[in-house]
Amino acid sequence: MNLKKSIFPILVLMLFTSVYAQNDNNYFVKDVENESNQILKLDDYLVRIQGYSSHTFVDINENKYLFTQSYSGGAHCCTIVSAYIYDRTNNYFIFADSFLRDGDSVTIENYPFEVFSRVNYFYTCYTCFKFLDCDEFYQDYYIIKNNSFKLISSGALQEMITCFKEQMPNLEIPNLDENGMDNGERSLILNQLNKIFKIQQDIKVITDLYKNYVPEFENKYKIWAEMIEIIMKN
Structure with missing residues (x-):
């Protein structure tokens, strides 16, 4: 697709x-x-x-x-x-x-303006960004409406969810280093679930995905509380 x-x-x-x-x-x-x-x-x-x-x-x-x-x-x-x-x-x-x-x-x-959106610096450096091979199902655009720019998100929800479920078992999430950083794994999870949320606006859907499909790692549920706060602000 x-x-x-x-x-x-x-x-x-x-x-x-x-x-x-x-x-x-x-x-x-x-x-x-x-x-x-x-x-x-x-x-x-x-x-x-x-x-x-x-x-x-x-x-x-x-x-x-x-x-x-x-x-x-x-x-x-x-x-x-x-x-x-x-x-x-x-x-x-x-x-x-x-x-x-x-x-x-x-x-x-090319209008509407296609952009690449992500949350930066979530337990990782800017250049340590990682991503799942799910972005073919998702895109953000800027449009002008009532003389103001508006960011709109479009995506194939079920394909995005399936892609997330399939790729999570292969994700290795290390403990944070002495500087409180990983190699981009926590940021990867945050950004993919944020994209899914922007399409369907249902906290329960992404909470279930996180709980049931993200591998266990240190402070998994403390990190989830931080992710939710960021997602709701976006």
């Missing part, structure tokens, strides 16, 4: 979008982010964006949007995607909203 092929047409039909090439010289931006309120040509505005890399135009439900992508700098932070809505009366784009991704770039030409 190719989940991305099954999800994307639904999103496109729902949002009625089109992406197209435009002549940048025809557009202006009101620079409200820098509190100058200047009306600038698009090209002049783009050079003001720190770490600017790319932009595109998209029609969404009869509204025209400009999306830009930039990079804030830092070890692994942050890709910034910003949305500007077109004011037809005044013939300029004006800032609407933005979202940040911790080190992950976005294919800005």
Whole structure:
């Protein structure tokens, strides 16, 4: 099953979008982010964006949007995607909203914006991240709704659950080292159950999966209480 092929047409039909090439010289931006309120040509505005890399135009439900992508700098932070809505009366784009991704770039030409979501630093370092081979059944997207970005999650729930059950017996979960860290195993479990929860919003389902399929390890149920707290905040 190719989940991305099954999800994307639904999103496109729902949002009625089109992406197209435009002549940048025809557009202006009101620079409200820098509190100058200047009306600038698009090209002049783009050079003001720190770490600017790319932009595109998209029609969404009869509204025209400009999306830009930039990079804030830092070890692994942050890709910034910003949305500007077109004011037809005044013939300029004006800032609407933005979202940040911790080190992950976005294919800005493809809307809705496909992103890779995970909880970082849960008893492990950023680069020690592990994952199960279940992500073909799941995807997160950012859409723009009421001029604000919204993260939506799509997935094949039963396939995700089956994949989790099948792979848990092969997962070796070590005790925490002297620094209170493992090799990414606890983070792996948290992230997979978080994805399942985002699809079906049922704590009992993921609690049963954790209790019955996650191998025994030191402080297993204390760690679960911490996971639940993080999942509910997300």
